[in-house]
Amino acid sequence: MKKGQVYEGVIDRVEFPNHGKIALPGEEKVVTVKNGIPGQKVRFSVSKVRKGKAEGRILEVISPSDLEIPSPCPHFGQCGGCTYQNLPYEEQLKMKEAQLKEMMDGAVDGGYVWEGVTPSPVRQGYRNKMEFSFGDEYKDGPLALGMHRRGSFYDIVNVPDCQIVDEDFRKVLACTLEYAKETGLPYYHRMRHEGFFRHLLVRKAARTGEILIDLVTTGECARLEEGIERSSGSDGICPGGNDSDWKFNGEEWTGRLLSLPLEGTIAGILHTRNDSVADVVRDEGTEVLYGQDYFYEEILGLRFKITPFSFFQTNSPGAEVLYETVREYIGETKDKVIFDLYSGTGTIAQVLAPVAGKVTGVEIVPEAVRAAKENAQGNGLSNCSFWAGDVLKVIDELGETPDLIVLDPPRNGVHPKALRKITDFGVERMVYIACKPTSLVRDLEMLQGRGYRVERIRGVDLFPGTYHVETVCLLSNRKSKPDSYVDLSINMEDYHRIKNEEK
Secondary structure, eight states: OOTTOEEEEEOOEEETTTEEEEEOTTOSSEEEEESOOTTOEEEEEEEEEETTEEEEEEEEEEEOOTTOOOOSOTTBTTBSSOSOTTSOHHHHHHHHHHHHHHHHHHHOSSOOEEEEEEOOSOOSSOOSEEEEEEEESSTTOOEEEEEEBTTOSSOEEEOTTOSSSOHHHHHHHHHHHHHHHHHTOOBOBTTTTBOSEEEEEEEEOTTTOEEEEEEEEOSSSOOOBTTBOOOOOTTSSOTTSOGGGOOOOHHHHHHHHHTSOOSSEEEEEEEEEOOOSSSSOOOSOEEEEEEOSOEEEEETTEEEEEOTTSOOOSOHHHHHHHHHHHHHHHOOOTTOEEEEESOTTTHHHHHHGGGSSEEEEEESOHHHHHHHHHHHHHTTOOSEEEEESOHHHHTTTSOSOOSEEEEOOOTTOOOHHHHHHHHHTOOSEEEEEESSHHHHHHHHHHHHHTTEEEEEEEEEOOOTTSSOOEEEEEEEEGGGSOTTOOOOOEEHHHHHHHHHHHO
């Protein structure tokens, strides 16, 4: 087998995150291809052969899987946002459950209670936040605003009928693209590091219906208004074209948005400057064009103020399921001190606060910490405190010892040095929430090596149509278990049967 060769084969299974496995007759190597589903016969090109492993790129689906259905989204297959829109939701859950359990079985020492994957309460239009990118659909093509094309870093697919957001998102997207085209301003080119339009950030609360819209551009040209001069390049002319061609009027764009017939209510329209060369949404100065730079969402009876760049789960109804799971897992909290590490806007901390002695949150994003403090005050919670900073450093400054710990780290998991400090507290119970299960697999090695055992694991699906899944893991300190503790590895049905028999 050599790079560039073309083969045909059937995808036998799919491993997390989206790695289809093809075994070819007469070949020792199993080929890995992305974005396929079990049962598909595909034609693929070998892209890499190394150390007994081979990777390929699907060129064509020759025959569909028996599991496949027509995708409800017309952009599926081109857009890189979703992977499994062509699978019934029940099959998506089965695949995620099998993948997750296989990973956890390999990572956990001894037995544990496996509780499957809890479905999302909503399957379409569930996202409360989207970051759309400006670019072109092909080299030197017309301006586009949407999602990255599957497998491409540069090409952008217009997604006017995206199905994981509601109609308000789609109307804002179409309105902004139309206005951007009329200005004649170019998109920010990721290789040349020049241009104007970068991203469109839209957030909408599922419970309150409030909408926040933020246009992210470079700072090459300011708004063209009476009494305000445009910024310019070193030669006095806006980079990338004739100075007279640069016409961005924030008031006009705002007026168009406010005239849209939306189901929700626009709380704020913003313009953010970002001159970073990295292809990420970064705040280097934000101007409020209309309203305010925040909105409110409600979760489990609590009200949360959310700012443009603060972390908040992107599926609000699904987040309620996730947080109820955390509350169930953490167990008895009366008079307990709880550390909520990587706390974001303080959602988990405030969900636990009413039934705890004290909750302390730590979050590295100062904006999120400010929002968390305001949220706690607004919700009448006086037993919450929040610290801004890296968990690795701040944890030494808290001046108290927790009884319980909740970990909700970013995708890459917990820094090993921070994890060592966390386990040194020796708390009785710890709940780890992972948005990337492979990071949990890695961190479980240290957690178990430092005296913790896995009790229960449950997946919560917050991302229908994609391969992503949240994982909640309950760990207990081995020292808190009696010598007679029996190691059980059972499914949830047997677990409840045994508990009922004990009663």
